[in-house]
Amino acid sequence: xxxxxxxxxxxxxxxxxxxxxxxxxxxxxxxxxxxxxxxxxxxxxxxxxxxxxxxxxxxxxxxxxxxxxxxxxxxxxxxxxxxxxxxxxxxxxxxxxxxxxxxxxxxxxxxxxxxxxxxxxxxxxxxxxxxxxxxxxxxxxxxxxxxxxxxxxxxxxxxxxxxxxxxxxxxxxxxxxxxxxxxxxxxxxxxxxxxxxxxxxxxxxxxxxxxxxxxxxxxxxxxxx
Numbered sequence: 001x002x003x004x005x006x007x008x009x010x011x012x013x014x015x016x017x018x019x020x021x022x023x024x025x026x027x028x029x030x031x032x033x034x035x036x037x038x039x040x041x042x043x044x045x046x047x048x049x050x051x052x053x054x055x056x057x058x059x060x061x062x063x064x065x066x067x068x069x070x071x072x073x074x075x076x077x078x079x080x081x082x083x084x085x086x087x088x089x090x091x092x093x094x095x096x097x098x099x100x101x102x103x104x105x106x107x108x109x110x111x112x113x114x115x116x117x118x119x120x121x122x123x124x125x126x127x128x129x130x131x132x133x134x135x136x137x138x139x140x141x142x143x144x145x146x147x148x149x150x151x152x153x154x155x156x157x158x159x160x161x162x163x164x165x166x167x168x169x170x171x172x173x174x175x176x177x178x179x180x181x182x183x184x185x186x187x188x189x190x191x192x193x194x195x196x197x198x199x200x201x202x203x204x205x206x207x208x209x210x211x212x213x214x215x216x217x218x219x220x221x222x223x224x225x
Contacts, residue, residue: 032219035055036055036223038077038095039055039079040078040090046081047085051082051224052222052224053222054079054080054220055221056075056077057218057219058076058218060074060216060217062109063213063214064205064212065204066204067203067204069101069102071109071111072097075094076094076095087120089117089118091117094112096111104137104203105202106137107135107140108135109134110133110134114130114149114154116154117130126157126158126159127156130152131147131152131155132153140192141192141193144191144196145191146186146189148191151187151190153184153186153187155181156183157214158181159180160178175219177217178218179215179216180215182212185212186207187205188205
């Protein structure tokens with residue numbers, strides 16, 4: 001009888017794991033590969049032992065009005081530390097492969113660095129970054145962009161409660177968090193020639209602050225310099 005009960009209990013437990021997968025130990029999502037090759041070196045007058053490089057790997061989504069654009073993977077590096085006892089940072093690189101814009105007849109969008117960044121977090125925001133987007137399509141001229149390097153899109157990101165901050169590893173230090181910018185303003189396109197009105201209409205531009213959302217789920221790994 002005891003053997004029968006034990007067998008029945010084991011069978012029910014196994015069935016429960018199949019019926020309710022959450023009861024099984026969850027397998028953590030695999031971490032992305034982190035690339036530190038673009039880490040900028042500390043300044044010549046940097047305080048020794050205070051500098052580190054941060055490698056970001058993010059998955060982003062840009063919502064313009066009611067249009068959602070899946071941006072895919074973005075990679076970013078920068079270094080931070082102290083100079084004469086004060087916080088300092090040096091931007092490294094932003095890499096983003098062209099992301100196809102659904103419903104835009106094969107057009108794609110590629111984010112570029114706009115010349116300014118500030119990743120020192122405070123109580124009000126996680127960081128700031130200037131961007132512009134290169135728009136690509138066989139019928140668009142090469143200089144067709146959303147924002148430009150001289151007049152970039154200014155993004156101020158805050159913590160996204162939907163993706164709370166999480167320490168994934170202490171050695172090497174690796175974290176995960178979400179950020180969101182709900183105040184990003186998007187102007188009309190620039191340098192798109194005769195098709196500018198078409199590009200603007202397809203993307204819903206211009207689109208004022210408050211009508212757009214930039215969300216990112218980000219993994220960061222740290223490396224001492």
